[in-house]
Amino acid sequence: MTEEQQFEAFMRDYQNMVFSTAMRLVANQAEAEDISQEVFLRAYERFAELRNSPTVGGWLKTVATNLSLNHLSRYRSRWRFFSELIRGGGEQDEIDVEFAAPDDTEAELTRKDRRAMVESVLQKLPPAQRVPLVLYHLEGLSYEEIATKLGVSLGKVKTDIFRAREALHKRLSRYREEMAGS
Amino acid sequence: MNSEYEKHLEAEMDRELKDLPELTAPPGLALRVMRAIEARAARAPYRAPWQQWPAGLRVAAFAALALMFSALCFAVWQLPRTEQAGLARQQVSQWLAPAGSFWSALSAVAHALTLVVARLGTGVWVAWALLVGVAYLVCVGLGTAYFRLALARR
Numbered sequence: 001m002t003e004e005q006q007f008e009a010f011m012r013d014y015q016n017m018v019f020s021t022a023m024r025l026v027a028n029q030a031e032a033e034d035i036s037q038e039v040f041l042r043a044y045e046r047f048a049e050l051r052n053s054p055t056v057g058g059w060l061k062t063v064a065t066n067l068s069l070n071h072l073s074r075y076r077s078r079w080r081f082f083s084e085l086i087r088g089g090g091e092q093d094e095i096d097v098e099f100a101a102p103d104d105t106e107a108e109l110t111r112k113d114r115r116a117m118v119e120s121v122l123q124k125l126p127p128a129q130r131v132p133l134v135l136y137h138l139e140g141l142s143y144e145e146i147a148t149k150l151g152v153s154l155g156k157v158k159t160d161i162f163r164a165r166e167a168l169h170k171r172l173s174r175y176r177e178e179m180a181g182s
Numbered sequence: 183m184n185s186e187y188e189k190h191l192e193a194e195m196d197r198e199l200k201d202l203p204e205l206t207a208p209p210g211l212a213l214r215v216m217r218a219i220e221a222r223a224a225r226a227p228y229r230a231p232w233q234q235w236p237a238g239l240r241v242a243a244f245a246a247l248a249l250m251f252s253a254l255c256f257a258v259w260q261l262p263r264t265e266q267a268g269l270a271r272q273q274v275s276q277w278l279a280p281a282g283s284f285w286s287a288l289s290a291v292a293h294a295l296t297l298v299v300a301r302l303g304t305g306v307w308v309a310w311a312l313l314v315g316v317a318y319l320v321c322v323g324l325g326t327a328y329f330r331l332a333l334a335r336r
Binding site for chain 1: 191192193195196198199200201202203204205206207208212214215216218219222229250
């Protein structure tokens with residue numbers, strides 16, 4: 001097996017993880033693909049040391065996260081400005097607090113459908129909310145680490161994550177209601 | 183904000199998000215990366231970033247650049263001392279003579295403008311600055327209202 005073939009096999013093992021990380025942060029398939037390509041080109045340069053490393057998954061995830069954040073930082077001032085504008089608008093409506101126990105409707109809703117819906121809602125969130133939410137829940141970063149990475153205050157990170165959770169919860173509840181009604 | 187509500191919300195969303203499976207990478211990604219690797223390998227060494235050049239080539243390139251810079255510095259130092267440089271200076275002065283009259287005309291216009299500014303008085307200029315400021319604020323306000331409405335409907 002040549003080195004190229006070994007790298008191709010290595011890439012096939014990790015491409016979904018790298019692509020998912022980039023896609024959930026940038027929410028754009030073409031950009032996520034470009035970022036994934038760059039991640040693997042960097043991995044190729046260090047393939048000799050990475051191929052047997054037990055932390056290769058973490059390395060790839062970190063590089064994918066950093067490249068995605070670098071990509072987003074080009075537009076950050078824009079989305080931060082707009083996120084501040086939205087803050088005073090309709091998104092601030094009080095949300096009904098309901099954590100219903102799993103019922104028949106929930107049981108009917110297949111797990112696959114629900115995941116697809118969560119994924120879709122996640123990608124429709126504004127970047128100012130989606131990025132810290134993904135970094136917290138999926139990348140396992142603390143609020144402080146997110147604040148440092150994004151160069152924003154701790155308070156803003158907490159508020160944005162809270163709003164993202166609320167938006168996600170609201171849309172999930174709406175979806176459940178629609179499913180119950182149909 | 184109710185902290186119990188926040189805890190429930192965090193737990194629920196954590197469960198939902200962690201339950202998400204990995205997305206499937208586009209089928210062409212691996213091929214695309216392999217092509218990029220081949221293209222990189224095939225390109226001329228000098229087209230690679232400088233940090234990736236072989237060490238010998240980097241040293242040679244650095245020495246060549248240092249030599250060129252030294253030659254340029256020496257030339258700049260020596261050139262004004264030559265006879266040809268004096269002749270060239272005279273030639274350039276002749277070429278630039280028409281620019282002198284243009285400069286005089288420009289100075290006269292600038293002087294006239296300064297007189298106009300002095301005659302108008304401070305009040306007019308303050309009013310003008312206020313008008314520009316108000317126009318700017320109106321633009322910002324309208325832009326803000328537009329984006330608020332446009333994004334709130336998404």
